[in-house]
Amino acid sequence: MRIKWFSLVRITGLILVLTYHFFQTKFTGGFIGVDVFFTFSGFLITALMVDEFVKANDFKLMAFYKRRFYRIVPPLFISVLVVLPLTYLIDHDFVTGIGKQIAAALSFTTNYFEIATSGSYENKFIPHLFVHTWSLAVEMHFYIIWGIIAFIIAKISRRYSQDISSVAVFRSLLAAVATILAIGSFMTMALGAIGLKDFSPVYFSSVTHSFPFFIGCVLGVMTGIKNHIPAYKRVTARVNAPIAAGIMAVSFMPLISLGYVMNFDSIVTYQGGMVLAAVLAGTMIYGARLLHDHTPNINEPRWATFLADVSYSVYLYHWPLYVIFSHMMPNTMAAIVTTIVSIILSAISYYILEPVIAGKEAHAFGQTFTWQQLQWPVLIVAAVLTVNLGAVVKSAPQVSSLEQSLWVGGIYQDVDKITTTHDAVLAAVAPKGKDGAVKGIPAGVSIIGDSVTLGTRTYLGAHVANSSIDAEGDRTMNLAYQVMMNQQRSHILREYVVICIGTNALDDYAVQTTKLVNDLAPGHKLIFMTPYNQHATASWNSTKSAVLERQLAKKYNFITIADWDKAAAANPAIFQGTDGVHFAGRHAGDVLYAQVMNQGLKEAKDKPAKPGK
Template identity: 30%
Template sequence: MTQTPPLRPPLPRADRLGGLDGLRAIAVSLVLGYHLFPGWLPGGFLGVDVFFAISGFLITALLMREHRSTGGIALRHFWKRRARRLLPALGLVLLVSTSLALLADRDLLVGIGRQITGAALFVSNWTSIAAGSDYFARDAPEIFRHTWSLAIEEQYYIVLPLLLLLVLRFRGRFVRALPLAAIGAASALLMVALAAAGADPTRIYFGSDTHVFGLALGAALALIAAPRSAPAAPAGALGADPAAAPAAAGPIAGPRMPGTAAQFALAAAAVAGLGVLGWLAATLREGSAESFAWGFQLATAAALLTVWAVTRPGARIGRALDAPPLRWIGERSYGIYLWHWPLLLIATAVLGGWPPPAIGAVTLAASVGVAALSYRFVEEPVRRFGMRRSLALMLRRARTAPRLRWAPAIAGLAFAVAVPATVVAVATAPEQSTAVDAVERGKAARDAEQPAAETGGDDATGGQDPDAAHEGAAAGPIEPEGPDLTAIGDSVMLASLPELEERFPGIAVDAEVSRGLGVGVEIAAQQADAGALRPVVLVGLGTNGPIDPEELEALRTAADGRLIVLVNAHGERDWIPGVNDALDAYADAHRGVVVADWDGAIAAAPAEALAGDGIHPNPSGGERYAESVQRALSELQQPGEAMGFSVPRR
């Protein structure tokens, strides 16, 4: 009986580029912390840029080794290896995740056909840009949004071997590296320039032209500094081939060990690089001006410094980073990265009532477990033997090993279910999410109200001067009515607009999507200057980001003594508890300011009161929003030291 060959023969330790598996484990941990536990690592998205730097260095080092060994680069063989390494795991994620999303939440299927096509063809970064997707939006996350990074890598690897064939005609390491270094510098500067010009942050983040510098500079570093005795190496990035070097290279004499001083210098360089990455991961804000101006560039430089230090022949810091737990994670980081994002969205839809850290922990465990199975039974067999031979080996093992007897049947059944389910998901996907439906309902009510306001003959205060009304308060308190209210809010208020207008006829609402408190302060000041700000100012602007107490004070200054109702926020976003605490503290400390407890009102409501994102209200949720405002207005009329004055009679 023919014995089945082992899937992966162990590689000699001297034949590996040290430290890269451990560095990959750190990189994927940054990404997991950023996505699974919001607020813990606000700059954890830089883990992808660490992958880029590792990948550019490693793949170029392997191609250089092939060129030294054979005198050329086998383009067809290189691209075939890349396909074997990437496509099986990616295809499995696309099929399984789409099928689960069909069962979990149809909101996850919005744009699913475009997402699958973009991911499978490695152009998802550009298809997302063309579709107007927002990487930094939390309202409608796409289930395969994270494949943008694979797209940039694979687009680059179509071009990289061709560039190497050109630059290898030159003599000297630095001369060869210069064109790739120039490409990297141009890409980094283009990111800075577009950000300074006010370009869309997603366009800057997703663009192959603006975000390829880590790969290009990693390749330049490999041309200058890659060890000449670097045969096979561990996978260095998202899907880099762990055994991409040709077997014909043969053994190479081991390198001379660096001395104590050199070891100390290499360790210091690696620690410095990792320290910078840790600082950036803990402090850099996503989509911020500073991230595009220097954050990504500094992270790439720190990653390249670390790569250089840990891959020096004989570097003990490299061996330390290749400790077994880190190496195990690093080898499976491609699968962990692929699975974590869709599983997070699916888990959030299914376990929506759980605390975010619990959902993150469940997702982490599931991602690592599924990635380990994918690595063992899908990625490694196909990478080593190809698809057809891997299937033949699986059938042979099932016949000879009783414990694997049912494996082919289970795999076939899963495939037979997942493919039709994916087809159904694509064919029946909604055009927009329920959250968008909720906001569009509010926009329709707003647009229907505008023509009436334009032809009604009165101004925004019902034909009276708001400042005059503000100055002439009545002797006793009365309940504020719609004409007394100016409302300034975000998409949550906009989705609640029909119910607000029904409960408070004549209310003036200025609400828009993705608006923060800073914009609301400007609007209030402008309306006050124009004489259009009414006696009671209703503000609901805590959904889209943290609130600065200075902004609250600026709002109170703009209101110029008017009563203020602050609507708190609801949703699974890391800043919302802090927002609500800040609003409560400010209202407790200032007269004429109260909080409308929208968070408490909607938390006790049935699930159908909110759209699928758990943030935007449906009609029944809009009623609770209006009720929370009504209760806050009643509090304004309660006697006591906190209030001390009444709403002016109209």
């Protein structure tokens, strides 16, 4: 029995996820689309469990697992095999460690793989092609555990029900256990998020992120598919189609609004935001269930049922395809191409391949297909794609060129810290003036940067004369300020101070940048290396940071701009196939970065130093 209007719930979840991945800076909360899917899955699975128990007075665990296997596993295998040949279109760095990613995806452990490897759902230099399968892992863990719980409850209900029916016992126990697990899961997320800067561990974990499933489970017990509790029947009798449609609308609109206002890095998201999304999803499901009962003579639009049918496979395809296409074409075009190709591949998978793999007849394009008809073409293509999978995995680098550059830069960074400590000791015993200050400011250049600088520090150190470099990944302006002040207090901050920060600009970038300018000691010349992000828009903090730095250079004559933002934008080739921020150790990028910095230092040479107060 297919419930009409449930398609709109699935489509809502899909829209939220796609817009989040395609336009992450504008639709910052679209990740709640996963919570919509989770809630719907919990509802549907539990409602079907109730129907099965009502019909047979039993729940067959292995039959349940078999149905889940054929619905989830074949599409996943197919998507992995189909996507990998397309990786030849982009930089080889994007298949770094791909074997481990595939193993995690196919074993439904991607969520814990990402936690173990310190993966982030939002910010990775080289995004994992199958990071989105973390949600399948959580879903599969839910099915395994909830199936066992339902099996045990079914046995208890049959054995110990006396004064009330076994169905009532089954429903009551399912609802009670689901409620307890929903509360427990949410509390572990809410408490576990306290003190975190990166929320990925509580986001990915099956323990902390399973509460949407159990919220859906409670709803599934209440409404069911074919069998309902008396309270639901009373509600159905009191509402009509417009009211049911209104319930859907008043839950849909806040879900879309949350997609705009929620943020992955906000603790509010984990201490109430996602629970609210799950409750709204449940309300929308409830409204759809009511609307089904009150529209017996109205059919769902064909486009809606089609998109609902292929939504799972579209989810599987869209992320790796988007990663590939977004590094081949502008973002909007990549989003369009990704959506079209995902829908086509998903339709072939859902309507033809999945049924015949399960031993059923497939019906598509007015034709009927059977395994006997398709077995040889399917087996040959599968064999070719499997061989390709092995070739991609075997040739995949274990460390990307960017990671290698950062690793080498980190080694030099550690070595230089020894030299910096040595210089600080010498400065401490150097002759002092009457006012206690060290006589003179050390000549040369102090470069303070983030991961972009760290990735090119070997080349930079050899091509920027008399320079010292202190660079670190994920460094923000407030951290750069601390480095500058520590060097200044140790009297090792050199005459020219180059600040290469801004890509990781936080909301307080203006306050921190102004603070750095104000607290720089007299006698120094300040050079801002403007940040660059190929995907940034005018609303991004990194873009605003560059604008502020240019304004400060006009206001203070001791500040110079080394315009990396402008130079990098004029040379897009050095970012081809990268994340659009780092040039992955490419020589052309190293050369350009050093040239821009040296040009800034050349211009600063003819400017005055910061005057005394």
